[in-house]
Amino acid sequence: MPTITELLTAQLRDVFDNRDAASRREAIERIYAEDVVFTDPEGEVRGWDGLEAKAASILDGTPGEFALEESGPVYLGPDTGAVAWTFGPAGAPVARGVDVVQVRDGRIASLTTLLAEG
Numbered sequence: 207m208p209t210i211t212e213l214l215t216a217q218l219r220d221v222f223d224n225r226d227a228a229s230r231r232e233a234i235e236r237i238y239a240e241d242v243v244f245t246d247p248e249g250e251v252r253g254w255d256g257l258e259a260k261a262a263s264i265l266d267g268t269p270g271e272f273a274l275e276e277s278g279p280v281y282l283g284p285d286t287g288a289v290a291w292t293f294g295p296a297g298a299p300v301a302r303g304v305d306v307v308q309v310r311d312g313r314i315a316s317l318t319t320l321l322a323e324g
Contacts, residue, residue, distance in 0.1 A: 207312035210287035211280050213237055214307060217314060218291060221257075223274035225265050234258055239313040246319040257317075271295050277302065285309050 208216070220233035234254050244251045244260055251260050278290040288306045292299035302322040307314045 208237075210282055210285075210307070210309055213309060213314055214280055214287050214289045214305065215276070217305070217307070217317065218274050218276060218289065221261050222264065224261075225270070227258075227262065230261060231258055234261075237314055238317075239310055239315045242314060243316045244319075245317070247321055268293075269295075272300075275299075 216233065216237050221230055221237065224230040224233065231254075234257055238254065238257060240254060242253065242257055244257050246260075251257060272294050273296065274291055274293050276289055277292045281288040286306065286308055288304055290302070290304045292302050294300035304320045306318045306320065308316040
């Protein structure tokens with residue numbers, strides 16, 4: 207069973223920084239519970255299909271040189287984890303945020319994305 211740290215890293219790299227739809231979908235089914243709930247300032251989506259549509263909309267709406275990178279330490283609780291990230295061209299991010307996950311049975315059951323102001 208993957209650790210919370212491994213799940214946090216995989217969801218950033220294999221889902222939200224992955225422009226290949228087929229491998230992104232495989233990662234979603236591997237990393238997230240089927241009934242996953244994703245919440246960000248734009249709203250909430252549920253399930254693998256909702257998460258896939260959300261990731262695609264983020265990536266399809268940005269230039270190819272934009273990348274998602276971890277930014278700082280991973281924070282851990284018994285079934286919770288958080289990681290900060292940046293998104294944009296190398297060395298010049300246009301967005302910063304924190305992802306907070308709840309893990310159930312070795313998969314992410316909920317993901318909340320918090321965005322930095324400004």
